[in-house]
Amino acid sequence: MISARGFRKNRNNLNVLRALRNVRLIPLFFLTSFAFRKSETVPSLILHFRVYVHGEPMQLNKKYRNPFGEIYEISRFRLYIGNIRPAYTDKETKLKKSSSYQLVDFSDSTTTYMELPATTGTCNGVEFELGVDSADQNHGAQSGQLDPSKGMFWTWNSGYQSFRIEGYSPFSNQPAHIIAYHIGGYRYPFSTVWKIKMNTTNDEVFKITNDYKIIVEVPVELDYFFDGPTPLHIKDISSCTTPGEMSRKISENFIGSFTGLVLTSAP
Amino acid sequence: MKFFRTIILIGIFGFIWINTPFPFQIPKNFPPPVYSFQKNPLTKRGFELGRKLFYDGRLSKDGNFPCSSCHQQFAAFATYEHRLSHGFNNQFSFRNAPGLFNLAWERELNWDGGVNHIEVQPLAPLLDPHEMAEDLNQIIGKLKKDKLYPILFNQVFGSPEINSQRVLKALTQFTASLISANAKYDQVKNGTARYNQYEQKGYEIFQMKCARCHTEPLFTDFSYRNTGLSLDTTINDYGRMRITGKKEDSLKFRVPSLRNIFLTNPYGHDGRFSTISEVLEHYNNGIIPGPTLDSSLRNGIPISDNDRFYLISFLGTLTDSGFIKNPLYSDPETGIQNYAPVDRH
Numbered sequence: 115m116i117s118a119r120g121f122r123k124n125r126n127n128l129n130v131l132r133a134l135r136n137v138r139l140i141p142l143f144f145l146t147s148f149a150f151r152k153s154e155t156v157p158s159l160i161l162h163f164r165v166y167v168h169g170e171p172m173q174l175n176k177k178y179r180n181p182f183g184e185i186y187e188i189s190r191f192r193l194y195i196g197n198i199r200p201a202y203t204d205k206e207t208k209l210k211k212s213s214s215y216q217l218v219d220f221s222d223s224t225t226t227y228m229e230l231p232a233t234t235g236t237c238n239g240v241e242f243e244l245g246v247d248s249a250d251q252n253h254g255a256q257s258g259q260l261d262p263s264k265g266m267f268w269t270w271n272s273g274y275q276s277f278r279i280e281g282y283s284p285f286s287n288q289p290a291h292i293i294a295y296h297i298g299g300y301r302y303p304f305s306t307v308w309k310i311k312m313n314t315t316n317d318e319v320f321k322i323t324n325d326y327k328i329i330v331e332v333p334v335e336l337d338y339f340f341d342g343p344t345p346l347h348i349k350d351i352s353s354c355t356t357p358g359e360m361s362r363k364i365s366e367n368f369i370g371s372f373t374g375l376v377l378t379s380a381p
Numbered sequence: 382m383k384f385f386r387t388i389i390l391i392g393i394f395g396f397i398w399i400n401t402p403f404p405f406q407i408p409k410n411f412p413p414p415v416y417s418f419q420k421n422p423l424t425k426r427g428f429e430l431g432r433k434l435f436y437d438g439r440l441s442k443d444g445n446f447p448c449s450s451c452h453q454q455f456a457a458f459a460t461y462e463h464r465l466s467h468g469f470n471n472q473f474s475f476r477n478a479p480g481l482f483n484l485a486w487e488r489e490l491n492w493d494g495g496v497n498h499i500e501v502q503p504l505a506p507l508l509d510p511h512e513m514a515e516d517l518n519q520i521i522g523k524l525k526k527d528k529l530y531p532i533l534f535n536q537v538f539g540s541p542e543i544n545s546q547r548v549l550k551a552l553t554q555f556t557a558s559l560i561s562a563n564a565k566y567d568q569v570k571n572g573t574a575r576y577n578q579y580e581q582k583g584y585e586i587f588q589m590k591c592a593r594c595h596t597e598p599l600f601t602d603f604s605y606r607n608t609g610l611s612l613d614t615t616i617n618d619y620g621r622m623r624i625t626g627k628k629e630d631s632l633k634f635r636v637p638s639l640r641n642i643f644l645t646n647p648y649g650h651d652g653r654f655s656t657i658s659e660v661l662e663h664y665n666n667g668i669i670p671g672p673t674l675d676s677s678l679r680n681g682i683p684i685s686d687n688d689r690f691y692l693i694s695f696l697g698t699l700t701d702s703g704f705i706k707n708p709l710y711s712d713p714e715t716g717i718q719n720y721a722p723v724d725r726h
Contacts, residue, residue, distance in 0.1 A: 254420070254500030255549035262504055263517035263545045269504035271624050272497040304626055358626035 245276030299357025583695025
């Protein structure tokens with residue numbers, strides 16, 4: 115029933131853990147209902163965003179250590195994902211920019227899945243945008259996923275945050291030891307909106323067909339977020355809540371945490 | 382029977398009137414507006430809903446601060462004689478509330494241009510803890526509980542749903558309709574009035590010394606400039622740099638429109654000047670040099686006492702008394718208030 119395989123860049127020694135994780139029942143239950151709801155004849159791709167720490171799925175409000183030994187816990191973690199498209203190996207993709215976005219909120223697992231209709235074909239990766247494209251940032255009052263009441267919109271410097279990580283750390287010198295990375299900004303040169311293309315490793319391919327749905331898991335590995343081009347020591351940088359150079363740098367760290375795709379297929 | 386027919390006819394006309402698009406008239410001497418209601422079709426009912434929201438204290442956390450508490454019609458929708466405006470919990474805003482008019486021509490809003498679209502402008506004061514201090518979902522909850530609002534939203538948007546988008550679009554129907562374009566200046570341009578000799582002289586001086594930044598007919602070129610104001614270290618407002626993060630934008634603020642300038646005192650982004658005369662003296666002899674000072678101000682703008690008199694005479698022709706007395710823009714409950722009341726705070 116399940117042909118589950120894992121692919122990952124050979125960046126560390128966590129491959130064994132990853133392989134063990136590949137058979138996952140809970141998401142599949144959810145997706146079965148998903149599959150029945152949609153017409154079976156529409157080929158589609160399902161993306162599942164998941165946060166990992168040290169190769170294990172992250173739990174909210176649980177204490178972890180970052181690569182610098184600093185203890186922290188995440189209480190809320192949200193990010194905007196948009197313009198998802200499969201990367202086909204057998205044809206050119208000339209999909210129009212969709213301007214559709216999803217606010218992934220890791221405290222609500224239903225928001226971590228997104229199903230997108232796609233044409234059948236062979237793929238070796240996916241492309242998506244982190245954050246809200248600059249072309250969609252100044253269209254006035256929005257509803258749905260971009261409703262400013264979702265708390266991701268800066269009112270004094272108009273724009274949607276790309277991602278928002280909130281929590282606590284005894285190493286933070288903020289009131290109540292808060293850590294707050296509210297990262298956004300869409301204007302040159304401090305844009306935090308990134309086009310991300312993630313490939314399967316070893317040129318592994320997956321097929322989008324009419325018969326079954328493929329789930330592509332997009333892991334977000336928080337260790338790389340802290341230990342990125344700008345080492346994020348909580349004692350030094352515990353908060354960034356405005357667009358600008360720091361936001362941009364932290365977003366550079368964040369895209370490094372998208373480490374590689376894990377594939378599963380749903381019946 | 383005749384009586385009933387009349388009633389029905391009045392009803393039908395009334396219905397048509399209330400659903401007809403509300404005219405958004407672009408003044409003859411104005412350029413095309415930036416905001417033209419394309420995705421937010423202006424209707425009488427939409428405008429009236431926005432107007433009701435604008436004057437409704439429930440949009441603020443404690444109910445005391447409707448939009449109109451800082452944007453008063455008799456002050457051309459600025460705050461009358463307040464450097465900084467009052468907000469929630471005895472706090473002050475950190476900038477002077479600008480007059481609200483001709484907003485449909487503004488590509489960016491606020492003193493630092495931080496707001497990129499007129500529809501999202503209300504979010505700044507609504508959510509600012511120093512101003513209306515409310516939460517969007519709370520506001521929507523309050524409006525949903527009201528007896529009238531769901532009916533009004535249904536009439537305007539075709540369903541009783543109330544969400545932030547609809548609140549903001551309705552508010553914009555009101556704010557973007559606030560057009561001030563019938564001051565004496567405009568009447569002179571249209572040939573229906575004439576300047577007196579002082580105003581005429583003042584207009585000539587204005588064109589020579591001020592019009593480069595305060596460009597006609599909107600009396601601003603919408604640029605951001607450092608006009609040589611010292612930094613107030615109790616506020617530490619660096620203006621445009623707060624938005625762009627660029628050093629070269631330090632201490633730059635939006636060139637404000639001079640329309641209705643007699644009504645919008647105090648002046649400057651932090652309201653530091655009480656009178657127009659003080660502002661003119663600043664340009665004459667008060668410019669603080671700095672790396673981002675506007676190049677046109679390096680030597681100040683010499684303004685003699687006589688020039689000052691003439692200039693102020695001309696600036697008086699920018700007062701649009703029809704605008705501040707327009708009953709369409711007034712509080713739908715209390716009606717027109719064309720005089721300044723005793724300070725309510």
